[in-house]
Amino acid sequence: MSMSIEDCQVARDGFPRPFPDTPANVLDQFRLTGRVAAVTGAAEGIGGAVADAYAEAGADVALLYNTNPAAIERAEALTKQHGIRAAAYKVDVSDAEAVRETIAKVAKDFGKIDIFVANAGMAISKPILDTSLDEYRKQLSVNVDGVVFCAKYVGEIFKAQGSGNLIITSSISAHIVNVPVDQPVYNGTKAFVTHFGKSLAREWREFARVNVVSPGFFDTKMGAGPDVLSEAYRLSVLGRQGHVKEIKGLFLYLASDASTYTTGSDMLVDGGYVLT
């Protein structure tokens, strides 16, 4: 039964909470100096651009990768270019114990983790009737288990620190059913992580913010393949895929003090794709 108007007027101890002690100058709000960020899938693509963005804004960055050693060179380049600390860590996000160990090592090496971007993902784009159970389980193990494992173990660190910021890379595929190739399992995994992220925003309200980014087609290895490229151009209002430099600002906003009143949000960056 919902509360009466009279019941709702009873003041609760501790409310309203104080405004955060953050800079008023908007460019200062975007600075990440002194912060530690960890990004999965950081060797290239969207995660690589996000790691660059955080280093450019002054953060120390842990670049987590699975098979692509370009993360090691990227960490070295970021250290040299920006005078920050960066290091690469090899981890398969579908391995819970490896995720727990890697996150603990990052926190030990850097002293803390302020920002964690659960970005790693993969797709086997097929109709369910053509998808083997192994292919189904593989997508769940990376896109769902991987995000859950990262959130669970970094969440423990955020809770112990009393602060933290989790950003999950979901997809427009959590909003729309992709055409022309049916890919219900991938779409379902992204719908899971979007609602999972929103749910964590409430669960972690005392110590961390959690937000979701839903990209449209971006020109990466996971961007539009040959079968869907023309349709991706047609359905995007802007008539093209995104360049990864065009998603850096959103991830920086969500990681920074510019977004201290933003939690539980799911932000589309899709060239207007879902409008059509």
Ligand SMILES: NC(=O)c1ccc[n+]([C@@H]2O[C@H](COP(=O)([O-])OP(=O)(O)OC[C@H]3O[C@@H](n4cnc5c(N)ncnc54)[C@H](OP(=O)(O)O)[C@@H]3O)[C@@H](O)[C@H]2O)c1
């Ligand atoms: N590009 C798009 O059009 C688009 C659209 C919507 C959403 N997204 C999402 O954006 C995220 C990044 O994708 P991207 O476009 O940047 O493509 P990408 O360059 O292929 O990035 C995918 C990343 O996921 C990592 N990964 C895959 N399996 C992993 C595992 N088992 N353990 C750890 N890392 C693993 C890969 O690491 P290694 O290379 O080191 O193995 C790779 O860096 C994904 O979650 C994807 O679903 C992309």
